[in-house]
Amino acid sequence: MKKWRLLVAVLAVFALVAAACASDDDDGATPATTAAPAADDMDDGDDHDEDDGHDEDDGHDEDDGDGDDMAAAHGPCNDGANVGGTLIIGSTQVPRHLNGTVQSGYATAVPGTQLNASPLLYDDEYNPMPYLAESWEVADDGLSVTLHLVQDAVFHDGMPITSADVAFSILTAQAHHPFKPMFAPVTGVDTPDEHTAVINLSQPHPAILLAMSPGLLPVIPKHIFDDGQELPTHPRNTEDFVGSGPFRLVEYEAGTIIRMERFDDFFIEGAPCLDEIVMQIIPDATNIVLGLENGEIDLSVTLGPSANVLRLMENENVTVSSDGHEAIGQIQWLEMNVDDPALSDKRVRQAIAYAIDRDFMIDALDQGLTIPATSGIVTASPFHDSTVNPYDRDVDQAKALLAEAGYGDGDLSLTIDYIPPTQVIYAEYVVQALEDVGINVELSVSPDFPTWAGRIAGRDYQMTINNVWNWGDPVIGVHRSYLSDNIDQGIWTNNTGYSNAEVDRILAEAGQELDAGRRAALYAEFQQIVSDEVPIYYLTTPQFWQAYNPHVQDPPTRTIWGMMSPMHEVWLDR
Amino acid sequence: MSDAAGLGDVAAADMGVTPGLGAGGGPGAARPGRETFRLFVRNKAAVVGVLMLAGVVFMTVAGPSLYDQDPKDIVARPLIGPGELTEARLGTDYLGRDVLAGVINGGATSLTVAAMAAAMVLVIGIGIGAVAGYYGGWADGALMRFTEFFQVLPALLFAMVVVALFEPSMWTISFAIGVVAWPGIARITRAEFLRLKNLEFVRAARAVGATDWRIIRKVVFPNALPPLIVSATLIMGTAILFEAGLAFLGLGDPNTTSWGLMIGLNRGNFLTAWWSVTFPGLAIFFTVLSFSLIGDGLQDAYNPKLRGR
Numbered sequence: 001m002k003k004w005r006l007l008v009a010v011l012a013v014f015a016l017v018a019a020a021c022a023s024d025d026d027d028g029a030t031p032a033t034t035a036a037p038a039a040d041d042m043d044d045g046d047d048h049d050e051d052d053g054h055d056e057d058d059g060h061d062e063d064d065g066d067g068d069d070m071a072a073a074h075g076p077c078n079d080g081a082n083v084g085g086t087l088i089i090g091s092t093q094v095p096r097h098l099n100g101t102v103q104s105g106y107a108t109a110v111p112g113t114q115l116n117a118s119p120l121l122y123d124d125e126y127n128p129m130p131y132l133a134e135s136w137e138v139a140d141d142g143l144s145v146t147l148h149l150v151q152d153a154v155f156h157d158g159m160p161i162t163s164a165d166v167a168f169s170i171l172t173a174q175a176h177h178p179f180k181p182m183f184a185p186v187t188g189v190d191t192p193d194e195h196t197a198v199i200n201l202s203q204p205h206p207a208i209l210l211a212m213s214p215g216l217l218p219v220i221p222k223h224i225f226d227d228g229q230e231l232p233t234h235p236r237n238t239e240d241f242v243g244s245g246p247f248r249l250v251e252y253e254a255g256t257i258i259r260m261e262r263f264d265d266f267f268i269e270g271a272p273c274l275d276e277i278v279m280q281i282i283p284d285a286t287n288i289v290l291g292l293e294n295g296e297i298d299l300s301v302t303l304g305p306s307a308n309v310l311r312l313m314e315n316e317n318v319t320v321s322s323d324g325h326e327a328i329g330q331i332q333w334l335e336m337n338v339d340d341p342a343l344s345d346k347r348v349r350q351a352i353a354y355a356i357d358r359d360f361m362i363d364a365l366d367q368g369l370t371i372p373a374t375s376g377i378v379t380a381s382p383f384h385d386s387t388v389n390p391y392d393r394d395v396d397q398a399k400a401l402l403a404e405a406g407y408g409d410g411d412l413s414l415t416i417d418y419i420p421p422t423q424v425i426y427a428e429y430v431v432q433a434l435e436d437v438g439i440n441v442e443l444s445v446s447p448d449f450p451t452w453a454g455r456i457a458g459r460d461y462q463m464t465i466n467n468v469w470n471w472g473d474p475v476i477g478v479h480r481s482y483l484s485d486n487i488d489q490g491i492w493t494n495n496t497g498y499s500n501a502e503v504d505r506i507l508a509e510a511g512q513e514l515d516a517g518r519r520a521a522l523y524a525e526f527q528q529i530v531s532d533e534v535p536i537y538y539l540t541t542p543q544f545w546q547a548y549n550p551h552v553q554d555p556p557t558r559t560i561w562g563m564m565s566p567m568h569e570v571w572l573d574r
Numbered sequence: 575m576s577d578a579a580g581l582g583d584v585a586a587a588d589m590g591v592t593p594g595l596g597a598g599g600g601p602g603a604a605r606p607g608r609e610t611f612r613l614f615v616r617n618k619a620a621v622v623g624v625l626m627l628a629g630v631v632f633m634t635v636a637g638p639s640l641y642d643q644d645p646k647d648i649v650a651r652p653l654i655g656p657g658e659l660t661e662a663r664l665g666t667d668y669l670g671r672d673v674l675a676g677v678i679n680g681g682a683t684s685l686t687v688a689a690m691a692a693a694m695v696l697v698i699g700i701g702i703g704a705v706a707g708y709y710g711g712w713a714d715g716a717l718m719r720f721t722e723f724f725q726v727l728p729a730l731l732f733a734m735v736v737v738a739l740f741e742p743s744m745w746t747i748s749f750a751i752g753v754v755a756w757p758g759i760a761r762i763t764r765a766e767f768l769r770l771k772n773l774e775f776v777r778a779a780r781a782v783g784a785t786d787w788r789i790i791r792k793v794v795f796p797n798a799l800p801p802l803i804v805s806a807t808l809i810m811g812t813a814i815l816f817e818a819g820l821a822f823l824g825l826g827d828p829n830t831t832s833w834g835l836m837i838g839l840n841r842g843n844f845l846t847a848w849w850s851v852t853f854p855g856l857a858i859f860f861t862v863l864s865f866s867l868i869g870d871g872l873q874d875a876y877n878p879k880l881r882g883r
Contacts (some may be wrong), residue, residue, distance in 0.1 A: 305668075307653065364652050364670055421824035424839060428669055428828065432648050441826045446739035475836040515671055 009029050014131065071532035077273035077571055080307035085572035087552065088290040090297040092290070094255045097237035099225075100218040102176040106328075109215035109260045109564040110301050111279055115243035115564065116218030117164060117267070119147050120209060123323060124558050126472075127207050127380065131566075132219055132244065135203040142204025142514045149195040155221045156241075157249040161267075163191040165244075168222035170199065171178060176231050178490075181475045181511070182211035197463025203321050204512045206519065207473035209239035210327075215564035216471075219244045232490070241273055246272040255281055272568035292476040295460075298552050298572070302564040303545035305422070306367040312547050319550060327560035329378035329477060330544070332423075334416075334430060334537040335464050339497040342412055346533055347405040352463070353391035353537040354398035355437040356430060362540055365425055370540035375527040376478050378470050378541050382516070385524040388531040409438035416465035417444045420450055426465045428541065453491040467542075468492055472560065474523060475511045482530060483507060499533035613875035616832035619873020626864035630857070631824045634681035643675040653847045665849040667840050668852045676836050677853050687748045688813035694752025695759055695809050700795075700802065702762025704757070708790055718764070725757040729818055744827060750814045759805055766798035777816055791816070800876040804869050811865035818858050833858045 030096060043351045049471045066165035068371040071258035077083050093107035093212055100112040120135040128136075133147040153161040167189035174183035177379070190198040199208065211217060224242050225234060236242070246266045251259035259280040262272055278299070282288050293315060296352035303309055312318045336343045362370050375391040377383050394450070402412065414434070424443070444461065446452035455461050471477030480486050483554040501524060510522035529537070548555055551573045556565035579681035614620055643649070644876035648670040649661045656665040662672040706717040724732075736750035770776060771794060779793045818834030820826060833854040 285842065289845065305842040307843040309670075311846055365668070367652075422840075422842075424828050425668055428646075429648075432669075433648065445742045445827060447742055447825055451738075474804075 004345075019143035024124070044265050052173065054475065067555055074389060076268060076270040076569065077082050078221065080270060080287040081574075082273045082553070082571035083270075084273075084275050084497075085574065086278060087274050087567070087570060089300045090282050090291055090295065090300040090302075090428055091288075092281060092283055092285055092288065092302045094283070095258075098241055098249070098252070098258075099220065099234070099237040100215060101173045101220055102232045102237075104178045104216075106166050106564060111260070112218055112326035113214040113243060113564050113566050114247040114260050114277055115249055115291065116214075116220060117153070117161075117244040118214040118217050118219060119149075120527040121565070122210070122213055122327070122472075122560050124326070124560055126210075126327070128212075128558060131214070132145075133212075135210075138209070140208070142512075143201050145195045145199045145208055145227045146200070147199070148266050149197070151195060153244065153267050154293070155244050156220070156263055158219060158265070159223055160194070161219060161221075161244050162194040163189075163197040164194075164284075165219055165222045165509075167191055167358040167544055168199045168226060172220070172225070172231055173217055178492075179211075179216070179471065179480075181479060182207065182216060187397075190217070194257060200312060202235045203476075204462055204514050206514055206516075207475035210226070210472045211476065212474065213327075213561055213564075214566055215561055216369070216416065246566050247274075254271070257281065259337045259456050266568065268568060270297075273568065277567065291545050292549065299399075299546065299555060301546055303547050306369045309545050309547075310367055317549060318547050318550075320545060320547045321557055322545050323562075324557035324559050324565075325468070325544035326378075326380040328474035328564075329381060329472070330467060330542050331373045331376070331378060332465070332467050332468070332539045332542055334428065334463060335466050335481075335537060336535060336537075337459055337461055337495075337497060340409075342414065345405045347401040348407070348412070349534040349537070350391070351398040351401035351405070351437060352434065352439070352562040354394045354401065355439070356391075356433045356537065356539070359393070360433075361426065361429060365429060366540060366542070369545070370542045373538040375521060375538060376472055376481065376536065377527060377532060380541075381470060381474070383520050383523040385527040387524075388527050390535070391444075392538065393433075394436055402439070407438075410440060412438070413442070414441040414462045415442050415444040417446065417452060417455060417461045419465065419467060420446050420448060423465045423467070430463070430465070456471075456495050456521070457488060457491045457493075459488055459495065459497060464494075464495075466495075469521060474507075479507045479511065481536065496535040498530075498533070500529065503529055506529055508546050575576060576853040588718070597715065610875045613615070616870050617871045617874055620874075621866045623864040623867025623871060626860050627868065630681060630861050630864065631679055631685070634685055637678035637681075641675065641678055643672050645671060645675040645679040647675075653843060654849070655847070656849045664853050665847070667836070667850040668843050670846070671852055673836075673850055674829055677830045677833070677857050680833040680836055681857065681861070682855060683830045684814050684817055684834065684858070687744055687751070687817045687832070688810045689743075690748035691751035691755065691813040691816070692806055692809045693758045694748065695813075696802070696806055699759025700763050703760035703765075704767055704790055704795065704798075706760070707764035707767025708786070708794065712766075714764070717760075721757045721760045724754065727754065729754040730816070733816060733820060734823065734825060737820055742820075742825050742827045744830060747817055747820055747827065748813075750820070751813050755809060755812060759802065759809070762805055763798060763803050766801060767794055770794045770797050800872075803875045804876065807865055807869035807872060810844065811869070814858060814862055814865070833838040 025312060054349060063438045091112070095107040095111060096103055098108060098112050098115055100108050106461065117132045120129060121129040121131040123129055132149055132153060133149050135148045137146045147166060149161065149163060149166065155161055159312055170183055170186060170189055174186055184538055185201045185203050187200045187202050190200065192198065194464060201208070220362060221242050224236055225231060238252050238254070241252070243249070246263055247260035248263045249258070250261050251257060260277045266272060271280050280290070285302070285304055285308055289312060292312060303312070309320060313320045334356070336349055338344055357374055362368060362372060371379065371568045372390070373389045375385055414428045416430055418424050425444055434441045446455060456464055456466070468481060469477050480493050482498055482503055484504050485500065487494045487497055506522050506526045510519050510526065513519040513522060546555070546563055553571045553573050556567060556570070559565050624854040644842050650659050650666050650670050652666055652670040654666045656663060659666070662674060664674040664677065667673055667676065700845050702721060704712040733750040733754045736753060737746055738767050740746040742856065776789060776793055779789050784793070805830055815830065818837065821834030822841070826832060826838060828835060830847060836854040837851045840847065843850055
């Protein structure tokens with residue numbers, strides 16, 4: 001017994017020391033050791049005529065013998081030359097299930113966009129691109145959108161993808177997706193023929209095109225899901241999953257692994273390039289870093305904390321990038337319960353905003369890897385207003401505002417919540433920052449995420465660090481936090497209790513404005529009002545970092561949705 | 575740990591009965607306390623353990639006044655290595671706080687939690703074990719089934735559930751550890767009471783009309799003490815590891831500073847900032863090791879078979 005105790009203690013110290021030493025040898029990365037079946041002959045370039053048959057399942061051999069090697073003239077996957085290989089993806093995110101019509105979030109969307117196609121894709125400048133819909137029209141009055149679907153698209157079970165499936169998917173998302181505003185104005189979907197869907201709207205709704213992005217509107221098979229069972233708990237959300245996307249599900253083990261195989265009858269001829277995508281769920285970010293370094297993981301769709309990002313940036317065998325995630329629009333912010341007696345005073349909220357040093361958080365806590373957030377609409381959005389008061393740190397101003405509100409040094413005591421466990425660092429900083437202006441703050445600890453979410457949604461809090469995403473269009477990701485009819489509707493709704501009739505009116509108008517210029521003006525007005533009243537103090541926009549080994553080619557970084565995009569063009573250059 | 579149940583012959587003074595009747599009184603039983611002490615100090619490992627623990631306690635009690643730095647204050651830029659700064663000799667953590675101040679101040683939480691948990695373990699364990707062992711019969715059966723119920727629960731998981739049910743704080747964490755760690759003590763106490771309750775001096779006490787309560791308290795319990803002291807020492811070490819484990823899993827109270835919490839919160843920067851986890855880790859290591867060594871030393875010293883060597 002005593003020896004056992006000693007042994008454990010000694011081993012613990014050894015483990016610590018060993019891990020400490022391991023930080024010095026990042027150039028010791030070994031070449032990939034994981035299986036890469038049938039990818040050996042992938043010497044891309046000129047002589048791809050003869051590498052036909054290098055994998056057992058290439059059912060698209062119409063491209064042989066083409067002597068012209070101009071890259072631009074090639075079809076998907078370099079006319080088949082780049083087909084093959086297994087991409088190992090590492091992620092810390094555990095999806096609840098794979099059906100993105102009823103479940104929001106990155107965890108579901110990353111595998112979900114491989115398994116399901118959506119009507120539209122987006123390029124990196126917010127322009128819609130054809131996907132399942134080869135063309136589309138928005139009516140002049142903005143009250144209907146017509147989609148023309150590609151002709152011979154099929155689901156993974158061979159059944160054709162028709163306008164009825166699109167209609168079913170839209171109505172399912174309208175009924176069950178947490179982002180209600182995406183399809184709220186939809187009054188119905190007409191299906192005049194198998195390849196035409198007409199979405200009818202009760203009001204002009206400019207956000208609807210973005211709402212048909214891969215991560216937000218996967219097209220699911222009506223013949224499978226329309227069986228009377230509740231969609232959010234439907235067994236086929238994980239089992240025998242039948243999708244419309246470039247990859248089909250072969251193995252799903254909750255919280256462990258998602259294995260997806262190339263779907264040979266995918267409607268984009270010649271795609272996808274990869275034979276297989278294996279998504280490994282690895283809860284500990286450190287293990288993903290080590291996996292990338294030694295080649296066991298090809299691509300990580302999540303990467304943190306900052307120290308890991310910086311460490312990988314120094315590794316020449318790993319490419320680290322934050323490109324292509326503009327629409328996610330993540331904002332780290334401090335939100336305040338405006339019904340709290342102390343925090344109901346605007347001056348107190350402004351004082352708190354002035355007390356916090358956003359630049360310190362970026363420089364020191366995030367090691368320069370985040371960018372400032374000064375309003376509820378991220379800088380990368382076309383609707384961002386850069387003229388709002390950023391509340392740069394001003395301790396004197398903060399103290400003056402507190403004094404004006406009747407609080408002397410040490411008079412005010414508050415609590416701060418945070419999303420456990422990672423955001424404790426920001427909450428700890430806020431405690432220190434507010435101490436400097438004479439506010440005592442205690443951390444309010446939630447043992448797990450549901451406890452925290454329950455507390456915030458039930459408004460049993462004073463201040464909390466939160467992380468809310470813009471999701472492309474303000475109607476989807478921004479309005480929800482400020483509308484007075486959306487107070488306490490669950491987590492990530494209006495959890496501050498903020499209520500301003502003028503803001504309600506502006507947002508309602510902006511949500512229906514088809515003219516982009518006039519829409520931007522309305523959102524600017526909104527941002528000015530909210531900035532003055534600070535129910536929320538905006539801290540930073542964390543970047544979505546992904547890291548991949550150099551043999552991973554064409555990862556989805558030329559979009560606004562990043563890894564929540566189909567990887568049908570990704571190929572491996574080994 | 576049942577092999578720790580050496581024959582107890584600790585001073586049976588303050589008893590209503592003849593002290594000389596101490597069970598199994600080995601050679602030199604006239605001054606058993608001194609003999610135990612002599613055996614203990616002869617054990618070098620045990621002495622090292624005492625010195626280490628003295629060092630940790632000194633650091634915890636006197637450290638904060640000798641090294642006047644609030645462990646919560648941001649003193650410099652985050653993640654600067656040891657030796658590079660005069661204001662943070664052991665480097666800074668992810669928030670720019672002084673790791674040295676954290677190590678010095680973290681001991682108070684760890685040791686307090688451990689002491690409170692150990693106290694709770696002793697109260698529950700001895701209470702249940704004494705009643706079960708002394709009275710036997712259905713009381714014994716019922717209490718031992720109850721004990722087994724707690725014994726088969728995976729301790730750390732159960733402690734996590736307890737902490738998660740309430741808000742993590744020093745009190746709930748001590749409570750959680752106390753609730754999961756007592757069955758061992760209960761079983762040792764019961765075994766000792768079973769052994770002792772029919773010996774002559776206990777019968778003698780009963781014969782002169784002592785109440786059950788008095789016999790348990792003044793006759794049996796002092797004689798059952800040695801293995802309990804050994805176990806209690808080891809439980810202090812276990813409790814520190816538990817506290818660290820809970821904090822490591824994110825179930826610590828970030829309003830306090832503790833070694834486990836430092837490791838848990840800095841773990842994300844493990845690969846790049848080894849100092850932020852290694853130093854609190856070493857503090858835990860030495861503290862737990864010292865308790866282990868002391869426990870072993872006490873066990874040997876109390877063991878009459880080793881007497882007179």
